[in-house]
Amino acid sequence: MRAGSGKIRGPVTNDRPFPGSGSSAFRLRDGELWCEGIPVRELAARHGTPLHVYSATEILTRVRELRAAFGEAARICYAVKANPNLAILRLLAAEGVGFDVVSGGELARDAAAGVATSGVVFAGVAKSAAEIGAALDAGILAFNVESEHELPLLAAAARARGVVARLAVRVNPDLPVDTHRHTRTGGKDDKFGLDFGAAARVVAAVAREAALELVGFHVHLGSQVREPEPYLRAFTAVMAFFDALEPRPALRYYDLGGGFGIDYGDGRGRLDVARLAAALVPAITARGLVPILEPGRYLVADAGLLLTRVLGTKERPSHAFVLVDAAMTELIRPALYQASHGIVPVQDPERRPEGVWDVVGPVCESGDFLGKARALPRLAQGELLAVLATGAYGAAMASSYNSRPRAAEILVSGTTAQLVRRRERVEDLWAEELNP
C-alpha cells in the first residue's frame, strides 16, 4: 500500500529531524511529524489509533552502524523479544542478521517468517525439553546454557537425534550494571546465567559427553547499558575463568549479549557502540574468537513511535490529566520500569507549553500512564500525540487487559507504508474461550 496515493502533496518547505526523536527518519516537515516520506497523520486517519509505526530505514541504519563498528565477521543476532513482528524479522534477515530467541515461540516465529534458523542462538533460564528438541530440529547455531538441569536434557535430545548440540555457557559474572533493577541480569541475585563454579561443572560435563560441543561463552548483563566498561569487565572476567580451566576447551565464539542503551530523552545519551567495539573486538579476535552480539532495543526502539489520540482532559487543583486512547496495554514500560518516553503533539509540536500534564490511558489502573508531569500545550479533543522510541518492548509486551484489542502496526519505508499487523478485532479476544 502506498499511503496518500492519489494525493499530490505540495513541496516540503521546512524539513528537519523531529525534536526529541533518536532517529532522523522522523521529521518535522511543514510543522508536522512525518515518518520517512509519510505524514503520520495520514497513517492514523487510515488505520486508526492507537497505532505503532516503524521506520524500516532506521532499523537498517542501525544494523549498518553495528556492522561498521564490530566488523563484518561479527554475528549480529537480533533479540527477537524486543519486537517480534514477522515483517521486522524478515527485514533483518534480508540484511544478514541472525536471531537471539528465548522461547520455542520465538523460534517458531523465525520459522513462520521464513528466516534461516541456522543463525539462531537460544538463551533462556528454563528451556523445556520440547523447546530444546524443536531448536535441535531447527539446526540452530548454539544454545546458551544457563541452568545446570538443561545439560542432561540437551544431551538426551541430541543423542536421540544422532546430532551434536553446540552450546555456549551463559556466565553470570556478578557485575551489576547501572540500570533499572528489573532489567539487570548479571548480578548474583539475578536468576540468569551460571556462576563461575557452576560454569566450571558444566564445562567439565560437556567434555565428558560426545553429543555436546562447547563453542563459547555468553554474558548478558542487562538492558540500557550506556558505557562500554561493563562489557569489557565481563569479557576480562570470563577469559580469566577460561584461562584457569584444565584442560582448556577450544572455543569459537564470545557472545557479549545485548543491552546497548539508547537515549530516551533523559539526556544520558546512548551507548557509543563504536567505542565499545574498538575496545572489545580486538581483545576477542586476539583470542581467535568471533564476537556475537544480541542487540534488541538498539536496533528497533528509536525506529518506532506510538500514535494516540486525545480523548479529553481533566483538571484538578493538584493535577491535570490528558486522557488518551493508548495505555499500558500498548506500552507498559512506564508502568513497569518507570521508563520515560518523549510525548509530543504530531501537529505544531513546538507550540508553547501550557501547564504540566500527566498523560494517561483509559485502563482501570492508577499505574496506567504514558508520561507524568509533561510540559505540553493545551490539547484539543481528537488531537494526535506521538509517544517516541516505542519500537522495542512496546507491541512486544502488549496485552489485551480490560479487553482492549491489540493495536495495529505499520512498517514505513520511504513513501510506502505496509500494515504488518492488523488491529485485533474485539471478537478475537474471546475466540479461544469455550462454553462447555
Ligand SMILES: Cc1ncc(COP(=O)(O)O)c(C=O)c1O
Ligand atoms: C539474553 C538476552 N540477550 C539480548 C537481550 C536484548 O536486550 P536489549 O533489547 O536491551 O538489547 C536480552 C533482553 O532481555 C536478553 O535477555
